[in-house]
Amino acid sequence: MADPSSYRPKPGQIPDSPGVYKFRDEHRRVIYVGKAKSLRQRLASYFQDLTNLHPRTRTMVTTAASVEWTVVSTEVEALQLEYSWIKEFDPRFNVKYRDDKSYPYLAVTMNEEFPRVQVMRGHKRKGVRYFGPYGHAWAIRDTVDLLLRVFPVRTCSAGVFKNAARTGRPCLLGYIGKCSAPCVGRVTAEEHRELAEEFSDFMAGRTGTYIRRLEQRMTDAAEEMEYERAARLRDDIEALKKAMEKNAVVLADATDADLMAVAEDELEAAVQIFHVRGGRVRGQRGWVTDKVEAVTTGDLVEHALQQLYGEETGDTVPKEVLVPALPDLVEPVQEWLAARRGSNVSLRIPQRGDKKALMETVQRNALQALALHKTKRASDLTTRSRALEEIAEALVLDSAPLRIECYDISHLQGDDVVASMVVFEDGLQRKGEYRRFQIKGFAGQDDVRSMHEVITRRFRRYLAEKERTGEWTDGESEGAGDGEHSFTEEDGRPKRFAYPPQLVVVDGGRPQVAAARRALDELGIDDIAVCGLAKRLEEVWLPHDDDPVVLPRSSEGLYLLQRVRDEAHRFAITYQRAKRAKRFKASPLDEVPGLGETRKQALIKHFGSVKKLRSATIDQICEIPGIGRKTAEAIAVALAQAAPAAPAVNTATGEIMEDGEPGTTPDSPEESVSAGASYERRGQET
Structure with a gap:
């Protein structure tokens, strides 16, 4: 545990101006990012008597080993830089929202020659119009099925589209009138894009104008005694109204707004958001977070706004955002939102009327989400903690191994020899730090030599980076090379895998463990524990021990080691098969x-x-x-x-x-x- 006074800046060193600051630990890993209207006042609050600090703030400042800051011109710039650094460094002590589930969106791929309507999850793509999020994928499919009668936009995959174009025969939807069949030339690319734009406009809430237009066309067809066309238009109008009924009107004035509610206790917080467009609830999503720092409800709202709108621009940022509490600095947040939308955005607390009533509904959803999350999370936290404690006890470690790296060798009869490295932190997968190695030279002749080479290569770079910078470093940079990532001295971003593990696990028994330990000894590394997990009897082998450590089958520690080993094997064999193919x-x-x-x-x-x-x-x-x-x-x-x-x-x-x-x-x-x-x-x- 570090003493904050050991790295406290000297008096007068910190400027009295807006800026963003970073706390780093002894390995130079960024553990907290914050912003301040006055850097001097904010940073001074961290270096007071530890007994006066919030427990989580106290943990952060005693974990840190240094503090840095960057001065900016305005508070809006500070907000934007804070968001960028949190995305880049993923600090462990910052508020990090996790979606309580993966929400599907209705997407229209306007970036394609023939736009396609489909269900999408994950990161948003440029040139695609999104509607939602929806609670369930089937809700999207029901809506699309109703609208395809009126807007017969393509919904097929690229493979189906190309096959239909090659054979000259449309798919089933083309035959039953729910696709305009651009694949066989029934409509031109321009006509199909116009259909997709009308579909998007309708989903965006501009429903009344389109329905009135259809009603007028139906009346005109009836007057001209084209009763079949009038009947089709009547059915189209009914289909659109049925689709609209799936989203109940909640705000009579056709408001476009996002409503956010927060439910919290001392340890965790849940955020629920309702997306209202045209007075109707078009989507809902929720996040949960651990309160690893001392934050107010206004701070939670500010962090949620950053995550919600950090990647959004244009109309996806609504004119009005209703929140349960305002951030400490409302004006900079409003300016930041307005810059993303391109016009003014109102950020306020609803006081009365329909909006306040709807906010109470959102608040009830947040309370239920927090209760459900705590029910699911309690056993998971307890299990992970117990597993790490059991591993530390079984391997006679000084403390629980918070970072575990596992290595596995994969080959096909000695050919295409590869190795994998997977990383678990706090008992959870750290997928962004996985690595794959190709085994070179004679090492592929057996697993033992291959394991020795992989451990040597990984930790040789670790030592080289330590010697190069004169300190332990870690970062989130991307790159590739001989099993390691690049280092950019200009921006000071360190290599990803310079951060040392507390435990190295190898897939194998005594020979593989001995090879890994020998590789570390040859490099002069003696502060990293090594063990192996043999598949035959799930025995845990330690270096220099003649007999294995046998953990009970019901042991949570053994289960975690099995998960780590199996993930390393999956990752290695996937790479080996890809190389062979x-x-x-x-x-x-x-x-x-x-x-x-x-x-x-x-x-x-x-x-x-x-x-x-x-x-x-x-x-x-x-x-x-x-x-x-x-x-x-x-x-x-x-x-x-x-x-x-x-x-x-x-x-x-x-x-x-x-x-x-x-x-x-x-x-x-x-x-x-x-x-x-x-x-x-x-x-x-x-």
């Missing part, structure tokens, strides 16, 4: 009739590469079991006709890689989504 993709051997995967792998295994196979004689090819002379001749012809393959390129750096060069790439979002999935062994994969 890439190696065999577009191979000249694919052109040989009757040559299956098994015999192709046997050829590559025997000769080592397609290049060496190309230089082999037909007699040498016939030596491979299962390869006859006719097949060997076909292989020789196919290889002779094929052009040499292009050199491999490191996608992260753009550099050409020679054989065995460990150019690694960070985990993709698609792989991260599947984290935690069960794994399976196929053939000789390990």
